[in-house]
Amino acid sequence: MGAVINQLPIGLSIAAVLLLIALGLTFTFGQMGVINMAHGEFIMAGAYTAYLLQDWAGRQAVPVALPVAFVVAGLMGLVLERTLIRRFYGRPLDTLLLTWGVSLLLQQLARDLFGAPNVQVRAPEFLEGGLGVLPYNRLFIMALAAGGVLAIWIYLNRTAQGRRMQAVMQNRQLAAVMGIDTGRVDMRTFFIGSGLAGVAGVALTLVGPVGPALGTYYIVDAFLVVVAGGLGALRGAVAAALALGLLNSYAEFWTDASLAKVVVFAAVIAFLQVRPRGLFVLRSRALT
Amino acid sequence: MTATTPQTPATPATAPRFAAPPPAPPWWARLGGPAAFTAVALLALVAAPLLLEPFRLNLLAKYLCYAIVGLGIGLAWGQGGMLVIGQGVFFGLGGYAMGMYLKLHEAGGDLPDFMVWSGVERLPALWAPFASPAFSLVFAVAGPMALAGLLGTLVFRRRVRGAYFAILTQALAAATVILLVGRQGLTGGTNGLTNFFELFGQDLAADGTQRGLYLVVAVVLGVLYLGARQLLRSRFGRLLIAVRDGEDRVRFLGYDPATVKTLTFAVSAGMAGLAGALFVPVVGIISPALLGVVPSLELVVAVAVGGRFSLAGAILGAVVMGQARTTFSEQFADGWLYLQGALFIVVMTLAPRGLAGLAGTAREMWSSRRARA
Numbered sequence: 050m051g052a053v054i055n056q057l058p059i060g061l062s063i064a065a066v067l068l069l070i071a072l073g074l075t076f077t078f079g080q081m082g083v084i085n086m087a088h089g090e091f092i093m094a095g096a097y098t099a100y101l102l103q104d105w106a107g108r109q110a111v112p113v114a115l116p117v118a119f120v121v122a123g124l125m126g127l128v129l130e131r132t133l134i135r136r137f138y139g140r141p142l143d144t145l146l147l148t149w150g151v152s153l154l155l156q157q158l159a160r161d162l163f164g165a166p167n168v169q170v171r172a173p174e175f176l177e178g179g180l181g182v183l184p185y186n187r188l189f190i191m192a193l194a195a196g197g198v199l200a201i202w203i204y205l206n207r208t209a210q211g212r213r214m215q216a217v218m219q220n221r222q223l224a225a226v227m228g229i230d231t232g233r234v235d236m237r238t239f240f241i242g243s244g245l246a247g248v249a250g251v252a253l254t255l256v257g258p259v260g261p262a263l264g265t266y267y268i269v270d271a272f273l274v275v276v277a278g279g280l281g282a283l284r285g286a287v288a289a290a291l292a293l294g295l296l297n298s299y300a301e302f303w304t305d306a307s308l309a310k311v312v313v314f315a316a317v318i319a320f321l322q323v324r325p326r327g328l329f330v331l332r333s334r335a336l337t
Numbered sequence: 338m339t340a341t342t343p344q345t346p347a348t349p350a351t352a353p354r355f356a357a358p359p360p361a362p363p364w365w366a367r368l369g370g371p372a373a374f375t376a377v378a379l380l381a382l383v384a385a386p387l388l389l390e391p392f393r394l395n396l397l398a399k400y401l402c403y404a405i406v407g408l409g410i411g412l413a414w415g416q417g418g419m420l421v422i423g424q425g426v427f428f429g430l431g432g433y434a435m436g437m438y439l440k441l442h443e444a445g446g447d448l449p450d451f452m453v454w455s456g457v458e459r460l461p462a463l464w465a466p467f468a469s470p471a472f473s474l475v476f477a478v479a480g481p482m483a484l485a486g487l488l489g490t491l492v493f494r495r496r497v498r499g500a501y502f503a504i505l506t507q508a509l510a511a512a513t514v515i516l517l518v519g520r521q522g523l524t525g526g527t528n529g530l531t532n533f534f535e536l537f538g539q540d541l542a543a544d545g546t547q548r549g550l551y552l553v554v555a556v557v558l559g560v561l562y563l564g565a566r567q568l569l570r571s572r573f574g575r576l577l578i579a580v581r582d583g584e585d586r587v588r589f590l591g592y593d594p595a596t597v598k599t600l601t602f603a604v605s606a607g608m609a610g611l612a613g614a615l616f617v618p619v620v621g622i623i624s625p626a627l628l629g630v631v632p633s634l635e636l637v638v639a640v641a642v643g644g645r646f647s648l649a650g651a652i653l654g655a656v657v658m659g660q661a662r663t664t665f666s667e668q669f670a671d672g673w674l675y676l677q678g679a680l681f682i683v684v685m686t687l688a689p690r691g692l693a694g695l696a697g698t699a700r701e702m703w704s705s706r707r708a709r710a
Contacts, residue, residue, distance in 0.1 A: 084500050136686060141500050142420045143685055146641060149634055150681030157674040269511040269630065272504040307519020310512035318491055318505070325495035 055182050056302050057295075062187035062256065064294025065194035069249035070267055071274035071286050072201060073242030079280035080218040080238050082141040083134055086148040088271070089264025090155035091122040091243045095250025096259040097163060098122075099170045108173045111251060115193075118247035126243020127236060134239070135232075152264070159261040167258035176255065186255040193252055197245060198287060204241075205283065214238055270297070270313070277317050279327025288328055293317075374563075381555045391544045398551040398619045400659035401558050403636060404652040405612035408558070409605030410640045411651030412565055416574070417601045418581030419498075422633050423506030426513045427481035427606040429628030431613030433517075434480060436530035436623045437464055438473035443534060450532065455522040463523065470537070477614035478607045485606030489599030496595075498584065507630055514629040529624025536618045547619070554615050558652065561608060565648050568604075577601055638681050644693025653692060 070092060077083045095118035099110050106113040129151060137144045176185045205211040216224040217234045225231050246264075253263065270293065278289030296316055300309035321327075385397060406424055413419045440449040441464065448460060466472045488509070492502055517524045524530075539546040568574050579587045580594045587594050617623050626632070636655065643654020665673040688695055 078500070082500070084503070133682065133686065140689075142503060143689060145420065145422070145500070145503060146634070146638055146681060147685040149638070150678045150685065152678075153674055153681070154678035157671060157678070161671070265630075269508050273508050276501050276504055305519065307516050310508075310515045314505075314508050314512045317508070318488070321495055321497055322491065325497050 052302065053299075056298050058183050058187045060295040060298030061291075062190045062294075063298055064291045065191045066249050066252055066256075066267065067271055067274050067294050068194045068287060068290035069197055069245050069252065070271040071278065071290050072197065072283075073245040074271055074275050075278065075280060075282070075286045076214075076218075076238050076242045078275055079282075080214070080221075081134075081138060081235055082144075083137070084141060084145040084148070084272075085126075085129075085134075085242075086145055086268065087129060087151040087155060088148075088243070088246050089268035090152045090159075091125055091246035092250040092253065092264040092267060093155070093159060093259070093261065094118070094125055095122050095247030096170070096254050096263055097159065097168075097250075098247065099251045099254045100163070100168050100259055103170060108171050110170060111173055111176075111254060114251045115248055118251045119244035120247075122247025122250070123240040123244030126239045126246075129243075130236060130239040135235075156261045156265075163261070165261065167260040169258055170254035172255050190252045190255060193248065197248065198283065201241075202283060210234075210237065273313065273317050275327075277320055277327055279324075279329040282327075282329035285327055285329035378559055381559075382552065385555075386548050386551060391547060394551050395547050395619065396659075396663060397656075398547070398554045399616065400656045401551075401554045402612045402616040402619060403639070403659055404655035405554075405558050405561060405615070406609045406636050407640045407643070407651040407655035408561055408565055408648060409608035409612075410637055411645060411648050412568075412608075413601055413605040414637065414640065415645035415647070415651065416569060416581065417577050417598060419598060419602060420500075420503040420637070421506050421602065421605060422503050422630070422637055423508075423510035423513075424605070424609045424636060425628030425630075425633035426506075426510050427485060427609035428613040428616070429513065429517070429623065429625075430481045430484065431477035431610030432617050432623035432627070433524070433530065433613075434467060434473045434477040434610075435614040435617040436533070437467035438470055439533040439536065439617065440530055441468045442470075443532070449530075451525045451528065451530075452522055455526075457522040461523055474614060477610045481606040481610030482603040486599060486603040489602040490595075493595040493598045493602075498598075507633070510628070510630045510633050514625045517625040517628075525624070527625060529622055529627070530617075531622040531624070533618065533621055541618055541621065550615070550619050554619065557611065557615065561611075562648060562652065569648070573597070573600075635677075638677075638684075640691075641689075642680065642684050642691050644691030644696075646690060647693035647697075650691050650693025657692070 070088065073091075074085065074088055077085050077088075095114070098118040098121050099114035102114045102117065103110040129148070133147060133151070134144055137147060172186055176189055179185050180188070203211075205215055213224070213229050214234050214237065216227070216229060217231050217238075221231055224234075249267075250263070253259070253267075274286060274289045274293050277293065278285035278287075293313060293316075297309055297313055300312040304312065381401075386394060389397065406428055410421055410424055413421045443449070448457065452460075467476075488505070492498075492505060497505070517529075518527050520526070534541055536546065536550075539549070541547075569577070576587065576592060576597050579592075580597050584594045587597075613623065613628075616627075635658070639654040639658035640651045641654070642658055643652065644650025662673065662677075665676055684691060690697070
């Protein structure tokens, strides 16, 4: 019983990180059909942003880096969307390979800029210690994800921009006919989605070292969250991230680390037998 | 994919759905294909073993193993529209089957060396059947086909497709690597299986053995290529291409796209498994690093570079990228990663049909100029 409780904060914080990563993916994937393999490298960019800010902000680097990393990763996403991905709409499978090329470039760039060995970011003083079994750093990550979800929800449902984004996601052509500049909305979506990856990267510095391959550890799981959660649905991403994060940490605990991923994979395949399009689906009468 | 984003056009940008049928070629042009095949076969089977030094011939054998995987990718992805980015798993299954046989043969009734180092005391039950070479070879092909068949059945029956399917194959590759690395005593962990000296009584280090292995790989590749071509010309092949271009329409016509896709996926997995089994004696190692997400994707990209819509292009791409990798990483190790990344971006952006597509474009330009003259 004690183990169940001890494992809970670990599972929840994995879920929180997955959620931050998957939110961005579910929007770019759901709205534009883009499978962005370079998303993992935006996570890495966020983490290195925190590392670099240490010189200036010292131990307050993590809170300071949150907005900075959002903008840095967001701008990287924006540049990627404008220069390359824009040419690939309607060819979703090709974007996967294209962005993988980008991700290789960015990883090697990070290796050349920051060196291949991992670096550490020191957590701020106020995150040391914890409440019983709940370390403050993991609590902080959970709060961050919860705040992120809330902000996205408000943005999508309470602002004109967000509603336009939903409109494009549900039916691009109809939205364009109604006078929405879909190209602009795509840019915004990519900026926000990539920015969230940057925030996730900063959060990851609290629980582990930072290296050029940081993103690759999480990107596959984050894609599984998108598959299980359904496209473009906020609540789907939240539920799937929670389920997969918890399953991951408990499977690691009860079997061992090497079997956990297999368990998660089997669970996703089994789940797709029941809900082949994921937990929540945008209903549509359109056929291929 | 298009099912999930109904607003995007379903037609692949690179494959026009309503292309006019090409005019029937003259009789001499129809001989072009067989003539080219014979020329390449002679080059590969006669010229290469005579002219190349053993080290280069061994490298070529390795590229040809990758080309067999590439052929399977070309079939599943180029012709069937299924982006398979976890072929490393099937390659690895075949490779480990062969590696386990060689390891047991090496140990000659004792435990394989790495098991002794990991403190394993009895041979695990999983290993026992691999003492038989026949079982190992059959498993190297049948194992991957069964796994792909199972995954395909579960996924395609539920009409999960496009990007979803690609992501699932990738997740399978990631999970497999972690599993292999974690089970040190069973699989040799990160090091994988290596230190092989003998195959069917032949010394693996001898030039003659390696030349023989090269010929086996080349012949297998040639036979599989011809088989895949024949498959594409059959009714099944027509159906496969139809599924790629309009899966729902095929279903409305009364066919079952899931069966077509599952069978094709299984065939491509079987090819990858066979390639893995050949790879092990040629290169002398099979390890998790050879079958994860990155090597799987590298192979897909090699096929894209060669030309995904052409089976010959898929083979060409695997060989060219293999050679490029060797050449450039010999010269500057880090630069290769930049070059590789940049190459994908350029190919995907400017030449999505790859080298074979460029050749096709050149041929069309030439024939249209002739027609005008």
